Amino acid sequence: xxxxxxxxxxxxxxxxxxxxxxxxxxxxxxxxxxxxxxxxxxxxxxxxxxxxxxxxxxxxxxxxxxxxxxxxxxxxxxxxxxxxxxxxxxxxxxxxxxxxxxxxxxxxxxxxxxxxxxxxxxxxx
Numbered sequence: 001x002x003x004x005x006x007x008x009x010x011x012x013x014x015x016x017x018x019x020x021x022x023x024x025x026x027x028x029x030x031x032x033x034x035x036x037x038x039x040x041x042x043x044x045x046x047x048x049x050x051x052x053x054x055x056x057x058x059x060x061x062x063x064x065x066x067x068x069x070x071x072x073x074x075x076x077x078x079x080x081x082x083x084x085x086x087x088x089x090x091x092x093x094x095x096x097x098x099x100x101x102x103x104x105x106x107x108x109x110x111x112x113x114x115x116x117x118x119x120x121x122x123x124x125x
Contacts, residue, residue, distance in 0.1 A: 025125040032124035039116020043109040046071045050105045054098050075108045 049071025057064045081103045085096040 028123055028125045032120045035123060036116050036120040039112045039119075042074050042112045042116075045074060046105045046109040046112070050101050053101045056094065071105055075105055077104065077108045077111065080104055080107060 045067065049067045052064050052067050059065065059068070079100065081100065083096040083099040083103075085092040
């Protein structure tokens, strides 16, 4: 066997030593990915919550209630813009609610995505 092949096999057999820098990079990468995934999940919950309201799903359904309540709870910006109904009918009130939810929850979802991506870029090595 030629000497170059023997040296190549010895190098291949040696496991690379992991340094503390590798571990820190891996942990930072995991944390960055987790932050981004949580931001995306929050934005998706806000979008589904808004969709549930826009499509006027059954409010007595447990899943519908969960999405509405969770979206309302993770909307940390509060009510930035409120639309008043143009009339007293149920349709006018629903339209005002839809506009309010789409604007407020939509802005909050965008903020989650932007801040999540910025944090991910800062944290990732």
